[in-house]
Amino acid sequence: MNDRRQRLRALLTQDNQHGPGSRLRRICDICVAELKVSGAGATVLTKVGDDGTHHHRGLIHASNAVSARLEDLQLTVGEGPCVQAFATGGPVLVPDLAATYIRWPAFASAAAELGVAAVFSFPLQVGAARLGSLDLYRDRPGPLTSGRLADALILADWATAAVIEQIDGHNTSDISWMADSHVEIHQAVGMVKIQLDVTTEVALLRLRGHAFTTGVPLAQVAKQVVTRTLRFDPDNEPA
Numbered sequence: 133m134n135d136r137r138q139r140l141r142a143l144l145t146q147d148n149q150h151g152p153g154s155r156l157r158r159i160c161d162i163c164v165a166e167l168k169v170s171g172a173g174a175t176v177l178t179k180v181g182d183d184g185t186h187h188h189r190g191l192i193h194a195s196n197a198v199s200a201r202l203e204d205l206q207l208t209v210g211e212g213p214c215v216q217a218f219a220t221g222g223p224v225l226v227p228d229l230a231a232t233y234i235r236w237p238a239f240a241s242a243a244a245e246l247g248v249a250a251v252f253s254f255p256l257q258v259g260a261a262r263l264g265s266l267d268l269y270r271d272r273p274g275p276l277t278s279g280r281l282a283d284a285l286i287l288a289d290w291a292t293a294a295v296i297e298q299i300d301g302h303n304t305s306d307i308s309w310m311a312d313s314h315v316e317i318h319q320a321v322g323m324v325k326i327q328l329d330v331t332t333e334v335a336l337l338r339l340r341g342h343a344f345t346t347g348v349p350l351a352q353v354a355k356q357v358v359t360r361t362l363r364f365d366p367d368n369e370p371a
Contacts (some may be wrong), residue, residue, distance in 0.1 A: 136279075137286055140166070144290070155294040159266075159287050160195045167280045169252070169268040171199035174291050176256075176264035177218055192264070192295070198246050201349070202269055205242050207317075208343045208350045212239040214265045217253035221262060223285070224253045227275040238344070249273045254288035256295055266291045320354035327364045338364060 143162050144155070156174050163172035173194035194200035206212040213224040213236075226232060227250050233240045243251070250270040256263045266288045276284060317339070324335040339357070342364075343350040356362035 136282060140283060140286055140290075156193050156291060159291050159294070160193055160199075163266070163268055163284065163287055164195050167268060167276065167284055168270075170271045171196045171202075171269050173199040173203050173267045174256070174264065174295070175203050175214065175267065176295065177262070198248065199267070199269060201246055202243060202248060202251075203267065204349045204351060205246070206239060208340050209236075209238040209242070210340060211236045212243070213251045213253040214267045217255045217265045217267075218262055221255050221257055221260075223255070223281075224251075225276065225281075226251045228273040230273070243269075247271050250275075252276055252284065254284055256288060256292040258292060258296065263292065263295050316358050317351065317354040320357035323357050324364045328366050 140162065143166070144158055160172035160174060163169060171194065174192045176192060194203060203214070206214050213226050217224040229240055229243055229249055229251060248269045249272050252268040252270075254266045254268075256265055266284075268284065317336075320339060321332055321335045324330075324338055325332055328335060328338065330338075339353055340350060342348075342362075343353045346353075353362065357364075
């Protein structure tokens with residue numbers, strides 16, 4: 133294990149850029165090259181529920197467009213291996229996505245349309261504190277070998293450390309500022325909550341439902357709400 137860690141550490145330090153953000157990008161690149169996957173993404177989770185028990189995902193970095201869309205998909209439908217990895221605190225390994233249509237019907241069918249055949253998700257956590265996940269996908273079915281699984285666990289630990297470094301000095305109960313444009317989802321949920329006079333959870337469900345039925349990424353739907361080009365009416369479809 134020490135030899136494996138030293139080899140990965142050497143690959144990580146080849147990057148001339150510094151800082152936790154650049155390390156996360158480098159970790160995703162190493163995942164693709166060394167684990168023989170098609171793409172990798174790192175995400176955080178932020179609380180949106182009135183009672184603090186509901187969350188949404190926010191993308192920190194994705195190695196390609198499919199990885200980014202895969203993360204947004206799980207944010208939209210609220211199901212999938214990344215969601216389960218955060219909920220359980222353990223890796224969720226799906227070597228054949230076609231076998232999960234009953235388990236995750238909305239996610240599995242939409243992910244297959246993106247060309248995703250296998251997904252491997254690893255929670256980013258310190259003890260019982262969970263921050264997000266490192267998510268890998270492959271465009272063909274098949275498991276990770278034992279060696280590549282061991283590498284993935286090491287890389288997930290390092291991704292956790294990079295996220296923690298970014299959080300340092302900030303309020304850890306809300307880390308939406310790390311998640312690119314996904315901070316707009318918070319704003320959009322609040323606006324829809326007022327427009328429909330509903331709870332935060334219902335407002336988020338309405339946003340997700342509109343994104344899923346229209347095929348528009350949730351972050352883009354949120355932006356439309358925030359910029360007031362989309363409004364939810366309690367009696368009709370969104371205008």
